Structures are given as structure tokens and as C-alpha cells.
Amino acid sequence: MRGSIERLLAERKSLLAIPLLLVLIAAIGRWLMLTSQTETPVELSPRIQMQWRKLLSLVSALRAAGIDDAATQPFSPIELPVAGVALIAWRPMGGGGEMQLEADWQAVPALFSWLARCGMRATAFSVQPEKQALRLTLHLGAEDAP
Structure with a gap:
């Protein structure tokens, strides 16, 4: 072999x-x-x-229907157009930041709708009960940010 x-x-x-x-x-x-x-x-x-x-x-x-995808509102954490929401603190970071708010329960859906119209998305949030309202901590980022 x-x-x-x-x-x-x-x-x-x-x-x-x-x-x-x-x-x-x-x-x-x-x-x-x-x-x-x-x-x-x-x-x-x-x-x-x-x-x-x-x-x-x-x-x-x-x-x-009159809905334009490019029509977004400018985002300003200082001037919140939602009734029942008050800014406690704002810490800008990159394309977004951390926002602490005092809000009523009824104002929370309107707040998230306003953030969506502004082109901002909540990457994380927490809700803590306070005396007569809620304390919301939102981590925000721009929708077009990487």
C-alpha cells in the first residue's frame, strides 16, 4: 500500500x-x-x-388629511405647553437630556404626545408619587440622534 x-x-x-x-x-x-x-x-x-x-x-x-411628517414643534424644556406640568430640573446631555417634572396624572399622556410632536423620545423614565402630584424623571433623546 x-x-x-x-x-x-x-x-x-x-x-x-x-x-x-x-x-x-x-x-x-x-x-x-x-x-x-x-x-x-x-x-x-x-x-x-x-x-x-x-x-x-x-x-x-x-x-x-393635513398631517405633515416634517412639521415638528421646537423642543424647549423651559417652556412646557402642557397644563399641569412644571419643570423641576433639566440636565442637557448630547442630543437630549434628563428632565425632572412635577405633573398631574391627567397631564402625563399630553406630555408624551408633546414630546413626540417635538421629535423627542423618552429612552427611560421613572414615576414617583409626591404630595399632590407625580415626580417624573425622563431621559430624553432626539429621534434623529444616533
């Missing part, structure tokens, strides 16, 4: 056959990968076009 392996490796043809065999295996693997793709760009195109049509119809419906 050992003699046949040495004889096989000693021949020049076998030295050339091993790299050719590896190239052939790589070519077959590449061909199988290319043919196994289930969707080609031609098949994807109608689906993408249909999704864009749905999206554009939604945007036009929003514009017809």
Missing part, C-alpha cells in the same frame, strides 16, 4: 491532478451557490414596486 502511494505521488501527472481537482471542486461549489439563489432581481422588482406604491399612497393620504 505504501509503495503505491509513493509511486502515485512520484508521477508528474498526479502532482498536476491535485490542484486541478481543487479548482474543479471550487468551481462546482460556486456554480451551486449561484444556481441556488431563489429570487433574482427580476422577481424582486414587482414586490418592491408594490411596497413603494402602498407607501406612496399612505403618504398622499397623510398629506390630504
Whole structure:
């Protein structure tokens, strides 16, 4: 057995056959990968076009209703337009900050709606009961901030 392996490796043809065999295996693997793709760009195109049509119809419906996605209110933690909410402290950090408020229960939904209209999102918040109101601590960040 050992003699046949040495004889096989000693021949020049076998030295050339091993790299050719590896190239052939790589070519077959590449061909199988290319043919196994289930969707080609031609098949994807109608689906993408249909999704864009749905999206554009939604945007036009929003514009017809008078809702503009670019219409955001400016954010100012000092001037809160929500009744029943008072600013206790504001600590700016990067694209947002930490806001401590004293608020009534009824004013909390309006506060979050105002923050959404201003393009701010609450990344974390805590609620603690005080004497007659709630103490809210909000960690805010701009929606377009990374």
C-alpha cells in the first residue's frame, strides 16, 4: 500500500491532478451557490414596486388629511405647553437630556404626545408619587440622534 502511494505521488501527472481537482471542486461549489439563489432581481422588482406604491399612497393620504411628517414643534424644556406640568430640573446631555417634572396624572399622556410632536423620545423614565402630584424623571433623546 505504501509503495503505491509513493509511486502515485512520484508521477508528474498526479502532482498536476491535485490542484486541478481543487479548482474543479471550487468551481462546482460556486456554480451551486449561484444556481441556488431563489429570487433574482427580476422577481424582486414587482414586490418592491408594490411596497413603494402602498407607501406612496399612505403618504398622499397623510398629506390630504393635513398631517405633515416634517412639521415638528421646537423642543424647549423651559417652556412646557402642557397644563399641569412644571419643570423641576433639566440636565442637557448630547442630543437630549434628563428632565425632572412635577405633573398631574391627567397631564402625563399630553406630555408624551408633546414630546413626540417635538421629535423627542423618552429612552427611560421613572414615576414617583409626591404630595399632590407625580415626580417624573425622563431621559430624553432626539429621534434623529444616533
